[in-house]
Amino acid sequence: MAQFRISEAADLLGVSDDTVRRWVKSGQLPALAETAGRTVIDGARLAEFARERAAAAEDPSAVGRSARNRFVGLVTKVIADTVMAQVEIQAGSHRVVSLMSAEAVRDLGLAPGELAVAVVKATTVVVETPGGSHA
Numbered sequence: 001m002a003q004f005r006i007s008e009a010a011d012l013l014g015v016s017d018d019t020v021r022r023w024v025k026s027g028q029l030p031a032l033a034e035t036a037g038r039t040v041i042d043g044a045r046l047a048e049f050a051r052e053r054a055a056a057a058e059d060p061s062a063v064g065r066s067a068r069n070r071f072v073g074l075v076t077k078v079i080a081d082t083v084m085a086q087v088e089i090q091a092g093s094h095r096v097v098s099l100m101s102a103e104a105v106r107d108l109g110l111a112p113g114e115l116a117v118a119v120v121k122a123t124t125v126v127v128e129t130p131g132g133s134h135a
Contacts, residue, residue, distance in 0.1 A: 009029075
């Protein structure tokens with residue numbers, strides 16, 4: 001089973017090392033002491049902890065959709081020419097990039113600082129692991 005050092009857990013959760021240490025000290029996040037004296041966190045427990053604390057921004061639209069991957073965030077960049085545009089949205093720790101028509105950007109009023117929802121419905125999702133196979 002994968003184990004993560006405090007700094008690695010902090011990076012994965014998007015918080016400081018000190019925050020993870022406080023969670024460990026308060027018992028919110030169970031940790032183990034390695035033989036080398038380092039504190040490590042079990043990967044399965046870290047995943048459960050992350051899932052429990054995941055908080056997406058409230059979706060401002062009142063529309064039902066079949067797509068479940070919705071990222072509410074702020075538009076951070078728009079690059080447009082006369083036909084096409086690239087729109088970047090920062091949704092929590094996730095950067096979502098969309099290519100669309102320049103007309104759609106104008107119609108939606110997309111500009112840095114505007115609230116937007118990126119809705120992703122993909123037939124293919126590639127999952128990778130560090131270092132290749134763990135078979």
